[in-house]
Amino acid sequence: MGIYAITGASGDIGAATKKLLETDGHKVINIDLNDGDICVNLAKPEGRQTAIDELHKICPDGLDGMICCAGVPGACGNLGLIVSLNYFGTVALAKGVYDLLEKKHGSCVVTSSNTISQGAGRTDIADLLNNIEDEARILELVKRLDASKLSVGNSIYVSTKYALARWVRRISASWAANGVRINAIAPGNVNTAMTATMSTSSKMALNALPIPTKYGLETLMDPIEIAEVMVFLVSPKANGINGNVLFVDGGTDALLNSEKVY
Amino acid sequence: MTPIEKYVEAMENKDFAALAELFTKDGILCDYCSTSSSQKEYHIYGREAINMFFRNKFGFRQYSIFGAEVVNDEQAEFIANFGGYNIMAIATVREIDKDGYIKKLTVRPK
Numbered sequence: 001m002g003i004y005a006i007t008g009a010s011g012d013i014g015a016a017t018k019k020l021l022e023t024d025g026h027k028v029i030n031i032d033l034n035d036g037d038i039c040v041n042l043a044k045p046e047g048r049q050t051a052i053d054e055l056h057k058i059c060p061d062g063l064d065g066m067i068c069c070a071g072v073p074g075a076c077g078n079l080g081l082i083v084s085l086n087y088f089g090t091v092a093l094a095k096g097v098y099d100l101l102e103k104k105h106g107s108c109v110v111t112s113s114n115t116i117s118q119g120a121g122r123t124d125i126a127d128l129l130n131n132i133e134d135e136a137r138i139l140e141l142v143k144r145l146d147a148s149k150l151s152v153g154n155s156i157y158v159s160t161k162y163a164l165a166r167w168v169r170r171i172s173a174s175w176a177a178n179g180v181r182i183n184a185i186a187p188g189n190v191n192t193a194m195t196a197t198m199s200t201s202s203k204m205a206l207n208a209l210p211i212p213t214k215y216g217l218e219t220l221m222d223p224i225e226i227a228e229v230m231v232f233l234v235s236p237k238a239n240g241i242n243g244n245v246l247f248v249d250g251g252t253d254a255l256l257n258s259e260k261v262y
Numbered sequence: 263m264t265p266i267e268k269y270v271e272a273m274e275n276k277d278f279a280a281l282a283e284l285f286t287k288d289g290i291l292c293d294y295c296s297t298s299s300s301q302k303e304y305h306i307y308g309r310e311a312i313n314m315f316f317r318n319k320f321g322f323r324q325y326s327i328f329g330a331e332v333v334n335d336e337q338a339e340f341i342a343n344f345g346g347y348n349i350m351a352i353a354t355v356r357e358i359d360k361d362g363y364i365k366k367l368t369v370r371p372k
Contacts, residue, residue, distance in 0.1 A: 208321025210314030255314055259302035 001025040002104075003059055004234065007042060007051075007093055008070030010035040012192040013111065016227035017067055024231075029058060031093070032070065042070050042089035043081055045135075052096030062103025065234035068093055068110040073194060074157030075150060075202065079142040082153065086160035088135050091167055098180060107181035109233045110168060113161040114186045114249040117257050118209075120151075121158035129163035130170070161186075165245045172243030181242045183233050188249025191220045213250035221250060265364050266355050270330045270338045276320040282313035286363040293369040299347035327351075339372060 004021050008014040009030035018028045030036040031051045038054045040047035055063070068090040072081055094108050101108060115121075128138050145152050168184040175182050189195070189206050198206070207218060214220070229248045232238055247253045253260075263271070265284055272281035285291070291312055293304040306315045319325035323345065330340035333352075342351040352372040357365040 205321070208318050210317055212311070212314060215310050215314065255306075255311060256318060257302070258305055258307075 002064030003027045004065040005029045006067040014069035016223040043084040048092040063100040064106045066108040074154035101180045105179040112165040112184040112186045116162040125159035126163040186247045211250035278316035299344035
């Protein structure tokens with residue numbers, strides 16, 4: 001059986017993915033702020049490094065898969081946290097365990113978002129993330145923005161998720177040439193502990209992103225629906241899939257962007 | 263009211279449910295105006311899809327119309343606003359079924 005690492009597996013999509021892998025008999029290492037096998041703050045460079053070092057100690061013979069689920073939503077009110085955790089936390093972990101994945105010809109799956117196709121992101125921020133990768137400078141930049149506005153938080157969130165998907169596309173060919181696949185999942189809105197306690201207006205905004213497979217139900221995606229695809233993508237069954245951004249959103253992207261076939 | 267009048271009314275009221283109900287189950291709405299605002303065309307197939315699509319567009323204020331004028335039994339002119347970008351448009355009911363439901367409607371720049 002394999003050995004897998006997951007960030008953010010203490011709740012929601014990550015927890016569902018961990019459970020599925022464990023049910024299949026795999027060993028799973030949860031890296032999370034709380035209740036993890038490795039408890040670190042992935043929003044901080046030292047936290048990321050500790051996680052990478054620990055994984056090298058626990059899995060000296062390599063990893064079969066790295067799944068990056070840790071992240072915060074645009075409504076969290078902390079723009080710096082969105083940048084540091086969603087983008088830098090994910091990229092640093094994936095890069096940091098690349099050598100472990102290489103040892104076992106493993107694969108990596110990162111969590112993007114289906115919002116990347118809806119035009120709400122800032123291309124300047126996404127470009128800075130991908131092309132400059134200077135975390136301190138980008139944090140200085142976002143400090144100047146009005147974090148109290150939900151639309152601002154959302155635009156930064158989308159920018160980080162867009163940059164993440166683009167990073168996956170850029171890095172995928174060279175990784176694959178060395179036996180390591182990497183893909184991104186773009187989930188739709190998912191039922192989480194956070195969405196369960198959302199205000200009515202926030203729920204109305206979520207419902208304005210209709211999920212065709214949930215038509216008429218006024219409900220969101222279930223974490224297990226995302227987790228099933230995560231487990232598939234990270235498994236050898238998906239050996240032919242690399243550099244893909246897979247929308248797992250019940251058809252929202254197809255509904256809103258039917259003409260984008262590529 | 264004719265189907266085109268009902269279409270204008272639903273669009274003006276941002277009533278996505280009423281808009282969808284004007285169409286047959288497999289009705290099609292094609293909007294070619296969106297390309298002017300650097301978006302791709304909209305080709306929306308099916309009543310439920312029309313409901314969901316315009317729920318999104320109206321909900322996020324990405325589509326509205328104003329200054330509408332019904333010019334004949336099949337056509338109406340209006341200014342379509344795509345998230346702030348205005349374009350003069352003409353909507354045409356291309357086909358209706360025997361019960362008066364729209365089978366195909368197009369919106370093109372005028």
